[in-house]
Amino acid sequence: MKFWRLPLDAEAHSIPQGTVNIIESRCKGCGFCIEFCPNGCLKQSKRFNVKGYHPPELIFHAEDCVECGLCSLICPEFAIFTELKEAKKITEDDIQKVTTRYSRRDRRSFKR
Amino acid sequence: MKIRLRELSHFDKEAAETLIQKDHGLHPDDKYLKPGRIPHIWCPGCGLGVVLTTFIEAVRRNRIPIDMCSVVSGIGCTGRVAGYLDMDTYHTTHGRAIPFATGLALANPQMSVTVFSGDGDLFAIGGNHLIHAARRNVNLKVICVNNFNFGMTGGQVAPTTPLEAKTSTTPTGNAEPGFNLPYLAHAAGAVYVARWTTFHPRQLAHSISQALNKKGFTFVEAIAPCPTGYGRPNKLGSGLEEMRFYRDMTEVRNGADPKLAEIRLREKFIVGTFHDTDRPDFLENYDRNVVSRVKSKQKGKEKGKAA
Ligand SMILES: Cc1ncc(C[n+]2csc(CCOP(=O)(O)OP(=O)(O)O)c2C)c(N)n1
Ligand code: SF4
Ligand code: SF4
Ligand code: SF4
Numbered sequence: 001m002k003f004w005r006l007p008l009d010a011e012a013h014s015i016p017q018g019t020v021n022i023i024e025s026r027c028k029g030c031g032f033c034i035e036f037c038p039n040g041c042l043k044q045s046k047r048f049n050v051k052g053y054h055p056p057e058l059i060f061h062a063e064d065c066v067e068c069g070l071c072s073l074i075c076p077e078f079a080i081f082t083e084l085k086e087a088k089k090i091t092e093d094d095i096q097k098v099t100t101r102y103s104r105r106d107r108r109s110f111k112r
Numbered sequence: 113m114k115i116r117l118r119e120l121s122h123f124d125k126e127a128a129e130t131l132i133q134k135d136h137g138l139h140p141d142d143k144y145l146k147p148g149r150i151p152h153i154w155c156p157g158c159g160l161g162v163v164l165t166t167f168i169e170a171v172r173r174n175r176i177p178i179d180m181c182s183v184v185s186g187i188g189c190t191g192r193v194a195g196y197l198d199m200d201t202y203h204t205t206h207g208r209a210i211p212f213a214t215g216l217a218l219a220n221p222q223m224s225v226t227v228f229s230g231d232g233d234l235f236a237i238g239g240n241h242l243i244h245a246a247r248r249n250v251n252l253k254v255i256c257v258n259n260f261n262f263g264m265t266g267g268q269v270a271p272t273t274p275l276e277a278k279t280s281t282t283p284t285g286n287a288e289p290g291f292n293l294p295y296l297a298h299a300a301g302a303v304y305v306a307r308w309t310t311f312h313p314r315q316l317a318h319s320i321s322q323a324l325n326k327k328g329f330t331f332v333e334a335i336a337p338c339p340t341g342y343g344r345p346n347k348l349g350s351g352l353e354e355m356r357f358y359r360d361m362t363e364v365r366n367g368a369d370p371k372l373a374e375i376r377l378r379e380k381f382i383v384g385t386f387h388d389t390d391r392p393d394f395l396e397n398y399d400r401n402v403v404s405r406v407k408s409k410q411k412g413k414e415k416g417k418a419a
Contacts, residue, residue, distance in 0.1 A: 023135065023139060025135060026135065026151055028151075028156035028157075030156050030351050030352060031350075031352045032162070032351075032352060032355060035352055035355070053156070070314070072140075072141075073162075073165055073314065073317065074162055074165075074310075075161070075162075075165065076154065076160065076161020076165070077150075077151065077161055078139045078145070078150055078165070079139070081139055
């Protein structure tokens with residue numbers, strides 16, 4: 001479905017964008033951050049850290065991180081945290097992206 | 113064929129230590145943690161780290177100064193929290209976190225005193241202390257991490273282990289039903305009672321910060337996965353799978369009667385903030401009924417002498 005205009009109050013809102021920092025040597029590979037990130041920004045990497053676990057890494061659509069902070073709250077090892085990069089203006093692209101994500105069975109949001 | 117063995121090199125404690133020290137300060141929460149103590153000893157997939165993070169988040173949110181914040185814990189995996197937090201912390205003997213914390217809270221009423229301990233510590237060996245502190249309404253913030261077993265000593269049965277659950281001392285299934293902790297705390301007189309799992313870190317942080325703001329005895333139960341002691345014998349899988357289990361098997365019901373909060377093996381259970389009231393705390397009652405009366409009696413005596 002295509003939207004023919006932006007919401008009228010689009011000016012009043014913005015989309016936060018975060019940078020994700022991963023302290024790889026601390027990670028114990030529990031996978032909590034990967035599983036529960038609401039935007040599916042993380043995946044398990046192929047490499048090993050010094051402890052022999054696979055730390056998480058950002059997936060290709062890394063700009064999806066909305067700096068919600070769930071990953072840093074749910075990580076038991078103090079190994080991941082986010083910083084606010086910018087608060088982006090809402091564009092038509094974003095609306096389109098969100099609607100397709102939640103209308104179609106997008107692989108990233110329904111990866112369980 | 114000759115097997116070539118790798119040359120033995122002795123463990124270099126100093127080098128390992130500097131490596132750990134170097135990591136300190138990389139994470140924003142590190143300013144609440146003792147330098148050089150992370151990585152902690154908890155197993156991969158253990159939920160204790162999540163509860164610690166949410167507690168730090170609650171302290172940060174309430175802007176409690178570090179020197180006005182103290183944490184007391186007992187023995188067990190959960191008890192290790194006292195060793196990791198960089199504030200006034202005390203690692204007491206098994207089950208005696210609440211008596212120690214009671215003394216602290218009475219000696220320094222301005223201090224925010226949190227008791228951070230396991231289910232075995234607070235409800236098995238320390239059960240009596242907890243119910244009496246709740247009855248007196250001592251100004252303590254109790255966070256009980258419930259992993260349904262004695263984690264540190266090898267996964268033995270605890271007073272919270274559900275009926276039929278397997279542990280290392282109940283290999284054929286537990287013959288006793290477990291405690292309903294929120295109901296017990298509520299009945300004993302806690303002014304704030306909540307339960308969340310580590311799958312609900314935001315709600316847990318919110319509940320802990322609400323509890324930190326209250327005066328009196330508050331009780332927050334945090335259900336955490338213990339893949340080593342409880343997950344393995346009960347076929348719950350890894351810590352992540354236990355988290356998924358809590359995602360699917362919990363129902364948020366704020367304000368529900370804590371009587372309904374019973375936990376049965378492999379059945380749905382409820383989480384939420386069950387109870388939030390106010391009543392005079394121990395010091396207030398003590399001031400009103402003892403201190404002020406003794407003072408007025410003394411005044412009367414002095415008057416009598418003068419006359
Ligand atoms: C007086 C005394 N009795 C028994 C013990 C052995 N012990 C150490 S930890 C522990 C159980 C702790 O269980 P819990 O409080 O549930 O913490 P968890 O390890 O599960 O986090 C016991 C019985 C002890 N240290 N001291
Ligand atoms: S901050 Fe939120 S959206 Fe960004 S990576 Fe972490 S969990 Fe995902
Ligand atoms: S939650 Fe932390 S320890 Fe677990 S996989 Fe993610 S970064 Fe690693
Ligand atoms: S034994 Fe259980 S409670 Fe203790 S660190 Fe391991 S997973 Fe956590």
